Amino acid sequence: MSRQEQQARGREGVRRTVSRTLVVLAGMFAFAFALVPLYDVFCEVTGLNGKTSNSAQMLVHEEVDTSRMVTVQFITRASAGLPWELDVQTRQVRVHPGQSNEVFFTFRNRGGDASQARAVPSVSPSEASVHLRKLSCFCFQEQRLEGGERLEAPLVFQLTRDLPADIKTVTLVYTLYPVQPAQAAVSPRRPRKEGDSA
Amino acid sequence: MASTLPPKPTPEHSTATAGGMAEVGHARPRGLMRWLLTTNHKEIGSLYLIFSLSMFFIGGIFALVVRAELFQPGLQLVQPEFFNQMTTMHGLIMVFGAIMPAFVGLANWMVPLQIGAPDMALPRLNNFSFWLLPVAFALLLSTLLMPGGGPNFGWTFYAPLSTTYAPPSTTFFILSLHIAGISSILGAINIIATILNLRAPGMRMMDMPLFVWTWLITAFLLIAVMPVLAGVITMMLMDINFGTSFFNAAGGGDPVLFQHLFWFFGHPEVYIMILPAFGIVSAIIPTFSRKRLFGYASMVYATAAIAILSFLVWAHHMFVVGLPLVAELFFMYTTMLIAVPTGVKVFNWVATMFRGSISFEPPMLFALAFVVQFTVGGFSGLMLAISPADFQYHDTYFVVAHFHYVLVPGALFAILAGAYYWLPKWTGHYPHLRLSQWHFWLSVIGVNLTFFPMHFSGLAGMPRRIPDYALQFADFNVASSLGAFLFGASQLLFVLVIIKCVRGGEKAPAKAWEGAEDLEWSVPSPAPLHTFETPPDFHPHRH
Ligand code: HEM
Ligand SMILES: [Cu+2]
Numbered sequence: 001m002s003r004q005e006q007q008a009r010g011r012e013g014v015r016r017t018v019s020r021t022l023v024v025l026a027g028m029f030a031f032a033f034a035l036v037p038l039y040d041v042f043c044e045v046t047g048l049n050g051k052t053s054n055s056a057q058m059l060v061h062e063e064v065d066t067s068r069m070v071t072v073q074f075i076t077r078a079s080a081g082l083p084w085e086l087d088v089q090t091r092q093v094r095v096h097p098g099q100s101n102e103v104f105f106t107f108r109n110r111g112g113d114a115s116q117a118r119a120v121p122s123v124s125p126s127e128a129s130v131h132l133r134k135l136s137c138f139c140f141q142e143q144r145l146e147g148g149e150r151l152e153a154p155l156v157f158q159l160t161r162d163l164p165a166d167i168k169t170v171t172l173v174y175t176l177y178p179v180q181p182a183q184a185a186v187s188p189r190r191p192r193k194e195g196d197s198a
Numbered sequence: 199m200a201s202t203l204p205p206k207p208t209p210e211h212s213t214a215t216a217g218g219m220a221e222v223g224h225a226r227p228r229g230l231m232r233w234l235l236t237t238n239h240k241e242i243g244s245l246y247l248i249f250s251l252s253m254f255f256i257g258g259i260f261a262l263v264v265r266a267e268l269f270q271p272g273l274q275l276v277q278p279e280f281f282n283q284m285t286t287m288h289g290l291i292m293v294f295g296a297i298m299p300a301f302v303g304l305a306n307w308m309v310p311l312q313i314g315a316p317d318m319a320l321p322r323l324n325n326f327s328f329w330l331l332p333v334a335f336a337l338l339l340s341t342l343l344m345p346g347g348g349p350n351f352g353w354t355f356y357a358p359l360s361t362t363y364a365p366p367s368t369t370f371f372i373l374s375l376h377i378a379g380i381s382s383i384l385g386a387i388n389i390i391a392t393i394l395n396l397r398a399p400g401m402r403m404m405d406m407p408l409f410v411w412t413w414l415i416t417a418f419l420l421i422a423v424m425p426v427l428a429g430v431i432t433m434m435l436m437d438i439n440f441g442t443s444f445f446n447a448a449g450g451g452d453p454v455l456f457q458h459l460f461w462f463f464g465h466p467e468v469y470i471m472i473l474p475a476f477g478i479v480s481a482i483i484p485t486f487s488r489k490r491l492f493g494y495a496s497m498v499y500a501t502a503a504i505a506i507l508s509f510l511v512w513a514h515h516m517f518v519v520g521l522p523l524v525a526e527l528f529f530m531y532t533t534m535l536i537a538v539p540t541g542v543k544v545f546n547w548v549a550t551m552f553r554g555s556i557s558f559e560p561p562m563l564f565a566l567a568f569v570v571q572f573t574v575g576g577f578s579g580l581m582l583a584i585s586p587a588d589f590q591y592h593d594t595y596f597v598v599a600h601f602h603y604v605l606v607p608g609a610l611f612a613i614l615a616g617a618y619y620w621l622p623k624w625t626g627h628y629p630h631l632r633l634s635q636w637h638f639w640l641s642v643i644g645v646n647l648t649f650f651p652m653h654f655s656g657l658a659g660m661p662r663r664i665p666d667y668a669l670q671f672a673d674f675n676v677a678s679s680l681g682a683f684l685f686g687a688s689q690l691l692f693v694l695v696i697i698k699c700v701r702g703g704e705k706a707p708a709k710a711w712e713g714a715e716d717l718e719w720s721v722p723s724p725a726p727l728h729t730f731e732t733p734p735d736f737h738p739h740r741h
Contacts, residue, residue, distance in 0.1 A: 010319075017319075017395060025424075029429055032426040032430065035462075036433075036455065039455050118448055175447070
């Protein structure tokens with residue numbers, strides 16, 4: 001093979017290598033963004049991370065399991081920088097799996113101006129989150145309160161009967177976060193519509 | 199075993215005129231323009247190395263600010279806000295500005311020489327990738343002067359510290375990281391294209407020196423994970439400036455997602471900083487043991503195995519975020535698995551020396567120190583890999599001790615070993631022997647005095663990234679701070695060695711070290727600006 005030929009072959013090879021690496025690069029960049037929804041789907045399917053559904057679910061009609069009781073605890077927190085308070089009517093309830101329950105939460109805007117906030121739930125242990133169905137929750141949307149205003153809002157939930165037997169206590173944490181109006185609109189994760197079958 | 203004898207020159211001497219810039223033919227730009235426009239792999243390699251050395255000193259000064267503050271409990275020198283900026287900038291500069299560019303510089307210089315190529319495959323791109331770096335780091339350093347200060351959220355820039363609670367300069371930090379990332383990506387493309395296409399006729403993949411192999415695999419890692427880093431910082435940018443909520447719980451996002459994405463990049467990144475070091479050490483140990491490398495093929499496969507496994511261990515940095523039990527176990531086992539190919543490498547280096555005729559020239563001293571001290575870092579890594587134990591160790595100085603052992607007496611010592619090994623090829627002179635030995639011993643003492651006590655303060659519970667600490671940690675911290683200043687000062691000796699070596703010193707022949715076999719030792723010392731314009735005759739000799 002002459003030197004020219006060899007150089008031409010080399011140049012051809014370089015071009016091929018470069019275009020292939022560019023394809024991989026683009027693919028990996030896209031993959032990073034694809035991981036965001038994938039992560040969500042993964043968490044939702046497995047219930048890891050204690051995330052609960054963002055939209056109302058139907059009650060599963062099943063017989064109440066009177067043979068056992070589960071303690072459900074509520075913890076509420078307002079994040080720093082937001083002059084709101086979130087309180088719950090009762091810190092703890094004892095429920096049977098299958099039974100539907102209602103608990104009232106109170107929002108209070110201690111500040112002088114109107115503002116918006118959203119309560120974000122987290123369930124622990126996280127295995128319980130797929131067995132927690134919310135029929136109605138203030139956490140599905142933002143709340144807007146005028147300065148000094150007060151709002152009572154219900155949480156209606158059910159723990160399904162297939163909740164693993166070793167779970168005796170479920171803790172629900174609600175954290176209030178301030179919401180800027182613009183922020184809500186372009187959020188990459190809008191609440192998904194969820195099927196109502198069990 | 200002959201130990202402190204000066205290196206033995208071999209007979210064939212290079213011609214005195216071969217080196218340097220005496221160029222016939224077309225006129226080359228002079229002065230600054232020569233360096234701005236150069237497309238020569240050796241000149242670009244030197245630029246990378248000089249850049250990396252300057253960043254090493256800047257990052258080092260930041261580290262010394264941290265160590266000075268930690269010399270005693272209480273706050274004496276700096277405010278906590280500034281302390282946080284110093285720890286953050288130290289980490290960012292050392293990782294992205296010192297270690298990575300040093301390896302790229304060595305690749306630029308040595309990969310074409312080791313595979314018998316006339317230059318890198320894409321010389322102009324090469325120039326561009328280098329000049330992106332000064333831009334990126336000038337921008338990064340300038341954030342320290344901006345209102346609100348520079349990045350203060352740690353080199354891992356966890357959201358929401360780096361988004362919701364970040365200083366206003368964070369947008370510039372993101373931009374500078376983007377630029378540095380593009381530079382790495384372009385460098386990696388160039389290295390892959392060079393290695394795959396420009397090898398001397400007759401050199402098969404399994405004939406390549408290990409430095410070339412490890413860099414090839416490193417370049418693939420870079421191609422795979424730098425885009426993920428770019429993706430993460432783009433999401434941060436959008437969260438900060440465009441109101442999205444990738445990492446913002448209030449908007450339905452998740453800060454833990456940040457950690458998953460970051461460490462998906464971050465763990466392969468730590469291997470990007472160590473694989474080329476394995477390559478350098480695998481060149482030096484056989485040379486000064488006057489034996490072939492033991493287990494060449496297993497070295498290649500171990501490197502590939504480490505690279506593949508490095509994608510499956512990222513959550514060992516996240517054992518305490520509340521992973522489910524299966525994930526804790528999965529990541530614990532994969533992390534321990536990675537120690538197996540690493541162990542294979544250490545075994546092979548030791549086996550190479552076994553019954554070798556060893557001499558202890560400066561490159562070998564650094565390489566041996568690398569093997570021992572890197573292994574210390576590997577062991578503390580294994581301790582951290584035990585998930586239940588990590589619940590205690592996490593975010594303490596034990597982690598700081600671990601990664602500094604793998605990165606400073608590990609990666610950095612390998613770079614220094616490489617520099618001492620190839621300086622005769624670069625400058626045509628041997629580095630001053632006595633000064634090199636002083637540099638070595640002071641560095642070893644300094645580095646261990648700095649980082650070994652951190653194991654103890656960490657196990658005793660001292661948290662990392664905090665400017666003040668409880669009294670019972672005081673003694674360990676005095677030792678660490680003294681060691682740090684000793685280590686920092688002894689690096690000035692290295693600069694002295696380089697300056698002396700460029701200016702003069704004992705002349706080195708083409709084959710500067712008796713046992714050195716790779717192709718770079720077939721060209722004169724100093725290597726002329728253009729080498730292998732006609733491909734060399736390559737005879738596979740050893741593997
Ligand atoms: C035997 C091999 C290794 C094992 C088993 C190992 C294991 C670990 C584990 C479990 C952690 C997390 C500790 C924690 O945050 O609680 C860690 C942190 C770290 N490792 Fe390793 N490691 C190994 C080798 C390396 C190497 C070769 C490097 C780089 C050259 C490295 C660099 C780091 C860094 C930079 C961190 C800390 C990052 C941070 O939080 O700032 N490790 N390692
Ligand atoms: Cu890791």
